[in-house]
Amino acid sequence: MINIKENARLNILNHSCAHLMAQAIKHLYSNAKFWVGPVIEDGFYYDIDLGDEVIKEEDLPKIEKEMKKIAKDGKKIIRHELSKEEALDMFKDDPYKIDLINRMDENDTIISCYTQGDFTDLCRGPHVDTVKLLKHFKLLKISGAYWKGDANNKMLQRIYGICFENEADLEAHLQELEEAKMRDHRKLGKELELFMSDDLVGRGLPMFLPKGYIVWQELENYIKNKERQLGYQHVMTPCVGNVELYKTSGHWDHYKDNMFPAMEVDGEAFVLRPMNCPHHMMIYANKLHSYKDLPIRIGEIAHDFRYEASGAIKGIERGRHFCQNDAHLFVTPEQIKDEFKNVVDLIFDVYKDFNIIDYRLVLSLRDPDDKEKYHPDDAMWDKAENELREVLNDLGMEYTEEIGEAAFYGPKLDVNVKPAVGNEYTLSTCQLDFCLPAKFDLKYVDSDGIKKTPVVLHRAILGSLDRFMAYIIEETKGNLPLWLAPVQVNIIPVNNEYHLEYATAIKTLLEQNNIRVELDDRDEKLSYKMRESQTKKIPFTLILGDREKENNEISYRIHGSRDTINLDRQAFIDMLNNKIIKKEF
RNA sequence: GCCGGUUUAGUUUAAUGGUAAAACAAGUCACUCGUAAUGAUUAGCUGUAGGUUCGAUUCCUACAUCCGGCACCA
Numbered sequence: 001m002i003n004i005k006e007n008a009r010l011n012i013l014n015h016s017c018a019h020l021m022a023q024a025i026k027h028l029y030s031n032a033k034f035w036v037g038p039v040i041e042d043g044f045y046y047d048i049d050l051g052d053e054v055i056k057e058e059d060l061p062k063i064e065k066e067m068k069k070i071a072k073d074g075k076k077i078i079r080h081e082l083s084k085e086e087a088l089d090m091f092k093d094d095p096y097k098i099d100l101i102n103r104m105d106e107n108d109t110i111i112s113c114y115t116q117g118d119f120t121d122l123c124r125g126p127h128v129d130t131v132k133l134l135k136h137f138k139l140l141k142i143s144g145a146y147w148k149g150d151a152n153n154k155m156l157q158r159i160y161g162i163c164f165e166n167e168a169d170l171e172a173h174l175q176e177l178e179e180a181k182m183r184d185h186r187k188l189g190k191e192l193e194l195f196m197s198d199d200l201v202g203r204g205l206p207m208f209l210p211k212g213y214i215v216w217q218e219l220e221n222y223i224k225n226k227e228r229q230l231g232y233q234h235v236m237t238p239c240v241g242n243v244e245l246y247k248t249s250g251h252w253d254h255y256k257d258n259m260f261p262a263m264e265v266d267g268e269a270f271v272l273r274p275m276n277c278p279h280h281m282m283i284y285a286n287k288l289h290s291y292k293d294l295p296i297r298i299g300e301i302a303h304d305f306r307y308e309a310s311g312a313i314k315g316i317e318r319g320r321h322f323c324q325n326d327a328h329l330f331v332t333p334e335q336i337k338d339e340f341k342n343v344v345d346l347i348f349d350v351y352k353d354f355n356i357i358d359y360r361l362v363l364s365l366r367d368p369d370d371k372e373k374y375h376p377d378d379a380m381w382d383k384a385e386n387e388l389r390e391v392l393n394d395l396g397m398e399y400t401e402e403i404g405e406a407a408f409y410g411p412k413l414d415v416n417v418k419p420a421v422g423n424e425y426t427l428s429t430c431q432l433d434f435c436l437p438a439k440f441d442l443k444y445v446d447s448d449g450i451k452k453t454p455v456v457l458h459r460a461i462l463g464s465l466d467r468f469m470a471y472i473i474e475e476t477k478g479n480l481p482l483w484l485a486p487v488q489v490n491i492i493p494v495n496n497e498y499h500l501e502y503a504t505a506i507k508t509l510l511e512q513n514n515i516r517v518e519l520d521d522r523d524e525k526l527s528y529k530m531r532e533s534q535t536k537k538i539p540f541t542l543i544l545g546d547r548e549k550e551n552n553e554i555s556y557r558i559h560g561s562r563d564t565i566n567l568d569r570q571a572f573i574d575m576l577n578n579k580i581i582k583k584e585f
Numbered sequence: 586g587c588c589g590g591u592u593u594a595g596u597u598u599a600a601u602g603g604u605a606a607a608a609c610a611a612g613u614c615a616c617u618c619g620u621a622a623u624g625a626u627u628a629g630c631u632g633u634a635g636g637u638u639c640g641a642u643u644c645c646u647a648c649a650u651c652c653g654g655c656a657c658c659a
Contacts (some may be wrong), residue, residue, distance in 0.1 A: 045654095057590065143654030144588025151656045155588055158654070186652095190596080199632080199650060254659040275659095309586055309657055318658080326628090426658085494619050523617080531621035545619055558619070564620065575651060 001176055003041050004162065011039050015139050016077065016127045017067075017163035018044040023119035024066035025159075027291050029053055034121065035096045035147060035156055042173075046146055049096065055157055060139040067137070081457040087111040087122065097122050099413035113186060136170045136214030137163035140177075165485075182421045185470040186315035188478040192537065194469075195316055204313040204320035206305075206466070206538035211486035214516065215472075216331060219465050220301050223325050223350070224227075226461075230346065232299040232327055237279035239303045249278040249439055260307050260320075272305035277433075277458060280328040281440040284454075289444040291332060294454060295339050299327035301465065316466040317419060325462035330454045332444070334378065336385040336432065340413075343430045343459045346390060347415060350428075350461050353583045354472060359427065361397055362414045368403035374408050375434045384432055384455075385411050409435040420474040428470060430459040476585075479559060483541050483580045489517040489556075490538040492529045495547030496521055502549045506542065506569065513573050534559060540576070 004010045018037035025032050029050055037046035049053075055063075061227060082090065083342045084101060089111070101121060101464050104537060114123045116131050128134070138161060145158035164170040181187070189195045194212030208216055224234060243262050246252040251259075253517040255274060260267040274277070289296065312318055331339045351359070365385050366374045374381065377414040388411055392399050399413075406412060410432035416424045417500075433456040472480065481490055491507055493499035496567035501521055509516045518538075520529045526543070533541040543555045543564065554572050555564050567575070578584075 054589075062644070141653055142589065145655045146587075149656075156656075157588075160654080203650075253659075258658075306658085311586065312657060409659080421653090423654095474602080492620085495617055497617060525616095525623060526619055528622055529620090534621055541620085543620060549617085555620090562620080 001042065002173070004043055005039050005041050009039055009165070010163075012126055012128055013134070013165065014039045014044040014163045015123075015125075016131070017134050017161060018046050018126065019077075019114065019116065019119070019393075020070060020131055020137075021063065021119050021139065021159065021161055022046050022048075023070055023116060024063050025055075026119060027066055027070075028063060029055070033094055033096050036100070037121075043140065043160060045145075045158050045160045047147070047156040049147075049154070050157050053515050054403075055142060055159065055539045057142055060142065060159070064137075064139055066482055067134070070117065071131045071134045073117065075148060076130050076132055077114055077127045078118045079099075079112055079114055081110045082110055083114050084109065087113070090120075091122065136165065136167050137161055138174065139172060151432055155503060164400050180409050181506070183421070183474050183477045184315075185317065185473040188473050189315065189470075192478055192486075194473070202309055202320070203310065204318075206316050206319050206321075207467070211542060212469070212553050214486040215469055215480065216465055217485050219458065219462060219468060222353075222550070223462050224299070225488070226346065226350065227297075227299050229326065230297070230342065231295075232297040234299045234301075235280070235283055237276060237283070237300060237302065239273055240270050241278060243271055245278045245282075248270060249250070249281070249436060251275070251278070258306050260305055267506075274304055274306045276300055276302040276304065276326050277328060277436060277456075278322065278440075281436060281442060281456075284437075284442055285326075285440055289330075289454075291444050291446045291452075294330060294332050294444055294473070295335055297327055297328040300324075302326050304464075314422065315470060317422075317425065317470040319466060321466040322466045324464050325460050329457040329459065330442070330444075331457065332446070332452070332457055333383075336384055336455055336457075337391060339457055340430060340432075341395075343457065343461075344395065344397075344413070347428045347430075347461055354475075355585045356417070356427075356471075356475070358417065360416045360424070361392070361399035362405070362416060363392065363399050363401045364405035364407075364412045364414065365401055366406045366411065370404065373407065375410065377434055380434055381411070384434075388432075389411060407431060407433075409433045417471060419471070420569045422500050425467070427468065428459075428461050429463065429465045430457060432457055479537050479539075479584045481583060482576065484585050485537075486516065486517050487536070487538050488515050488576070488580075489542060490533045490536075491517060491519045491539045491542045492526060492533065492546060493519075493521060494526055494543060496523065498546070499544050499549060503544045504543075505542060509569065510573065510576075513577065515573070515576055530557075531584050 004014050022034050022037060025048060031051045031053060033049040035047035035049065043191060087101050088098060091101065099115065104111065111122065111126060113120050114125060114127050140160045140162060142157065142159050144155040147153035147156050164173065189212065192211065193209050194215065195206045195208045197207060231352060243252060251274070259274050260272045262271045283298055284296065303321065304324055306322050310321050313320065317431045329339050364380060412429060412431035414426045415428040418424045437441060437456050439455050442454055444454050446452045472484070491503050491509055494505040500521055507517050507519045522529070530541065537559055539559050541557045543557070548555055553566055553568050555566050556572065557564050
């Protein structure tokens with residue numbers, strides 16, 4: 001998908017279109033006051049204060065019509081420059097613009113405006129020369145948006161739109177949006193019977209159906225095997241913990257609002273856990289460790305519960321219950337760099353298996369001007385941040401640094417991806433923690449015999465299995481690779497009377513080879529079963545009739561293909577196993 | 586949580602201020618079939634609670650759900 005913001009021509013076009021939209025809205029809603037109207041990756045928006053009036057989705061065509069009218073009239077877009085005083089005078093009735101002018105840099109003595117016909121807006125520009133060039137646009141959606149992005153502020157109305165140089169590009173873009181909706185994991189999850197949810201169970205509490213749980217289990221086995229090979233030890237800990245545990249960890253103070261409320265039992269308070277760190281800290285503390293034991297890697301596929309804001313819940317991408325592919329790595333300060341590198345290596349080893357290539361690495365660092373916000377060990381921060389950088393640089397990875405985005409307890413690396421619909425989210429993460437081990441008074445005995453505090457790395461490779469599954473469903477459009485497919489082979493006997501026996505024999509043979517197979521022996525036409533096999537996105541469909549029975553072979557069709565292939569049974573099984581082992585997509 | 590929209594059968598969708606329709610799915614019957622939908626037939630629905638009305642699935646209110654954003658994601 002094209003990035004409007006990074007395409008110079010489209011950027012200007014869309015920015016001008018935002019002004020055109022504002023002008024049209026001013027014509028139709030005379031009370032409208034405008035905040036900002038920037039260009040974004042997929043178009044533009046404008047934040048508007050309409051007082052008591054409300055623009056609804058059904059009003060968008062009306063606004064588009066007015067925009068077309070203004071564009072057709074073809075007024076020039078003229079830039080003029082004002083002093084700050086002149087600008088303040090010009091916009092004296094508009095508190096939003098006054099706010100913007102006052103926020104400008106001290107050195108910005110000249111303020112520019114753009115005028116098109118009866119409409120003038122404060123703007124740096126640049127813009128196209130005339131509104132006549134704005135022809136191929138569409139207003140896409142409308143929503144509320146807090147003024148200055150702060151939930152304590154008033155909510156403005158935001159209208160999103162997009163503009164292209166020609167109609168074909170616009171149509172293509174709208175088509176892409178439609179296609180993205182088709183691969184939304186919520187839609188595919190329902191169609192392919194992977195998961196469900198129900199009001200009676202509760203909001204944000206999806207349930208995995210038999211087919212979805214097969215995928216889930218494959219993911220679990222996959223990552224546990226990887227981790228085992230890398231020296232991880234897996235544990236199992238309860239989903240509930242005493243509130244005191246979270247007071248010790250500090251989560252009670254920092255994270256309480258995102259937790260389900262505590263429940264009282266026998267005079268003590270318990271919570272559903274939102275994360276597993278405290279439990280794993282206790283496991284480390286269960287015995288005294290030598291420096292020779294470190295790094296100690298404690299992993300768990302752990303059920304967690306977070307009281308997510310209702311508006312944040314989205315299928316299995318973000319629910320109030322989820323399963324983390326969590327691990328805590330206990331290391332000496334000297335081991336931070338190597339262990340961080342191990343985690344990064346693991347992330348990209350896994351991504352290779354899942355064919356994940358479209359991601360963004362974000363290294364979150366502390367804000368050096370705001371040091372009180374963070375764990376106080378200055379030297380530790382500097383050293384660790386540099387080491388994380390070095391690892392990424394040594395690996396030749398592209399990443400962006402976000403200053404001030406680190407957690408108070410340490411810097412972190414996030415790997416972010418984009419879903420079919422909605423905002424970017426974090427898939428994998430590795431976070432350093434200088435605080436938690438001390439809170440639990442964790443120690444190891446160093447070579448000099450002195451007890452020292454380890455550093456912890458929190459890391460999640462698949463993130464949450466639920467979210468990872470959502471991502472894979474969308475990326476594959478529901479055509480899961482063979483090793484993940486809930487049903488790998490569907491067998492259709494040509495005739496139930498004559499071929500069922502042979503079909504059953506083949507089914508048994510495949511099952512003996514650990515292939516997930518279904519036999520469709522319903523009284524339906526072959527073409528009917530064939531169609532269903534395709535709509536269910538089953539990777540391999542076998543057709544077994546006289547020919548196959550006589551030659552002791554099988555005929556199969558690969559999902560999405562119209563060709564039938566004949567093969568010896570064993571050759572077919574070998575081929576499947578080979579694909580499964582190689583995790584072929 | 587906030588702004589706006591949404592809610593009709595298992596699913597996808599239609600319709601109406603006079604009591605709800607179709608397709609697919611499900612059940613039954615017939616067809617025994619060679620690569621994307623065989624035919625007949627049966628059963629099943631207006632999110633919840635109020636209000637307006639002679640009468641509400643339709644209008645109104647509240648709540649809930651889901652959707653698009655915003656905010657959130659130590």
